[in-house]
Amino acid sequence: MKKILFLAAAAVMGISVNAQEFRFGPKVGFAMSTLKIDEKQDDLGKRNMDPKYTFYVGGMAEYKINDNFGFQAEVLYSPLGAKEKIDGVDAGVIYVGEQTKVTLGTLLVPLSAKYFITEGFSVAAGANFGIILTAKQKTVIGSDFISVDVEDENGSGEIDIKKDIKKLNIAPFVGVEYMLENGLFFDARYSLGVSNLSNDGSGGKVTNSFAQIGVGFKFGGN
Incomplete structure (x- = not known):
């Protein structure tokens, strides 16, 4: 009986110790997203769109x-994408240009391995698995006097380009994190897009990279 009690107590203590190593919580933050485009036509077809x-x-x-050492998993939502301003031409008495904004509503699932330099400071490396839920493009053609939205067949100012964009965006990342004793933490990371998101059949390549700075709170632990 004493042996059984001893083993039961040891098991409970083991569970307790393991539970102290698990933390979870919410996080929010700011992101800077870009798109790199290679249209496979000429040098002008290779360009980086401006950050969104x-x-x-x-x-x-x-x-x-x-x-x-540790591991971390997350589920995040972010409307990634990019924007681009194309200088226009002097059309007689007016100067006409074009502005385009692409928005990729993305469900991100980052998985990473972490190395704790100190109890509160860690570095991480892993991969973001992004599922693109929506893809929209808004284009405005304008001048000094007037601007006009490019509309789809339904008269909407935003054009649905989901059929031209692949659903999965894989982006390896590196990052750092600092956590206070009360569980509040701050982190920063950069994700490099490696997946070709172009699905329009032209043979071109589109990749989405992004940087993130955030804050969150961890429950659990000691």
């Missing part, structure tokens, strides 16, 4: 194997 400044929101879960 946006947000992300979601949650995370972290498990520490020991004092130095």
Whole structure:
């Protein structure tokens, strides 16, 4: 009986210790997203669109194997994409230009391995698996006097380009994180887009890279 009680107590203590290594919580932040385009036509077809400044929101879960190593998984939503301004031409008495904004509503699932330099400071490396839920493009042609939205067949100012965009965006990333004793943490990371998102059949390539700076709170732990 004493042995059974001892084993039961040891098991409970083991569970308790393991539970202290698990943390979870919400996180939100700011993102800067860009699109790199290679239309496979000429040098003019290769370009980086201007950054789109946006947000992300979601949650995370972290498990520490020991004092130095751990794993983290997250589920985030972010309307990524980019924007572009094309200088126009002097059409007689007016100067006509074009502005385009692409928005990719993306569900992000980042998975990473973490190394804890100190208890509160860590570095991470992993991959973002992005599922593109929506893809919209808004184009405005304008001059000094008037601007006109390019509309689709339904008269909408935003054109649905989801059929031209692949659903999966894989982006390896590196990042850093600093956590206070109360569980509040701050992190930053950069994700490099490697997946070709172009699905229009032209043979071109479109990749989405983005940087993130955020804040969150971890429950659990010691």
